[in-house]
Amino acid sequence: MTYREHRRIQMTARIIQMSKTITLRLDETTYEELKEAARSENRPLSNLIQTAALARIRERQFVDDVEMAEILEDEALVERLRTGSDDARRRRSSLVE
Numbered sequence: 001m002t003y004r005e006h007r008r009i010q011m012t013a014r015i016i017q018m019s020k021t022i023t024l025r026l027d028e029t030t031y032e033e034l035k036e037a038a039r040s041e042n043r044p045l046s047n048l049i050q051t052a053a054l055a056r057i058r059e060r061q062f063v064d065d066v067e068m069a070e071i072l073e074d075e076a077l078v079e080r081l082r083t084g085s086d087d088a089r090r091r092r093s094s095l096v097e
Contacts, residue, residue: 024049 026034038048063071071077 034048035045038045041048
């Protein structure tokens, strides 16, 4: 690995690891509840909020094992999904409004 490649990897790693500061407005009751939950888990409040937010997003974005099993059992649906994916990849699809 060249020095230049090594430096590029280091810089990319730093960019990925940089955290962002945000302002979050909470009512007093919610703040106290979150603060107590973070204290009981012995971690920072920001980590508790980050973890909870990411878990919620992932929960809504992905199907669970039961739902995936139901999807995979429906052969007609799987074929339509496969056809739609192929059409999109080949740019043969159209937007339906």
